[in-house]
Amino acid sequence: MCSKAKEQTSSITPEIRDQLFLQDFLTIMRNRLNVIGTSLYLLENSLEAHHPQQKYVEKMKQELEALRQLING
Secondary structure, three states: OOHHHHHHHHOOOHHHHHHHHHHHHHHHHHHHHHHHHHHHHHHHHHOOOOOOOHHHHHHHHHHHHHHHHHHHO
C-alpha cells in the first residue's frame, strides 16, 4: 500500500468507517433484492392465470417488499 493510501485510511474515523461499511452493505443488499425481484417478476409472468402456485409467488412478493421497506427505512 502506498503512503498516500495509508494516510487516507488512517484519517478515517471508526464512525465514518462503520457508516461507509453500512452504506456498502445496504447497496449490496438492494442489488440482491432487485435480482430476486426481477426473477420473481419473470416467474410470475410465466405462470398461467390462477395457477395453484400463484399464492407462493404473492407471499414472496410481500416478503420482498417487507425487506425493502426495512432496508430503506
